[in-house]
Amino acid sequence: MSDDAKVLEIVEIARTTGKIKKGSNEATKAIEKGTAKLVVYAADVTPKEIIMHLPLLCQEKKVPCFEVAKKEDLGAAAGLALSTAAVAIIKEGEAKHALEALARSK
Numbered sequence: 001m002s003d004d005a006k007v008l009e010i011v012e013i014a015r016t017t018g019k020i021k022k023g024s025n026e027a028t029k030a031i032e033k034g035t036a037k038l039v040v041y042a043a044d045v046t047p048k049e050i051i052m053h054l055p056l057l058c059q060e061k062k063v064p065c066f067e068v069a070k071k072e073d074l075g076a077a078a079g080l081a082l083s084t085a086a087v088a089i090i091k092e093g094e095a096k097h098a099l100e101a102l103a104r105s106k
Helices: 003-017 024-033 054-061 071-077 093-105
Strands: 019-022 038-042 065-068 086-091
Touching: 003 019, 003 038, 003 065, 003 071, 003 086, 003 093, 019 024, 024 038, 024 054, 024 086, 038 054, 038 071, 038 093, 054 065, 071 086, 086 093
Parallel strands: 038 065
Antiparallel strands: 019 086, 038 086
16 A cells, blocks of 8 residues: 555545544644644645645644645545645544554654
């Protein structure tokens, strides 16, 4: 399983059993409030300015941050019919162990 697939699976599990915030604005707010457990953003977002602050903010706040290739895949994992630039996991739900393992692997 690729890293992208693992990350997207964690987003899906957290969506159905925990809580996620969708979109770069919501993800940014979650990081700043200290509620984000994991942030995932898409590499193919244009313009890049929409998401380029996320890795830096995550690093500053010690939040694991991962990039996936496609915003469509991220949107699908987040349960959206549309694509999304970023997702923040607020409550891991059943994805807790997978999320911890992923954070350790980074």
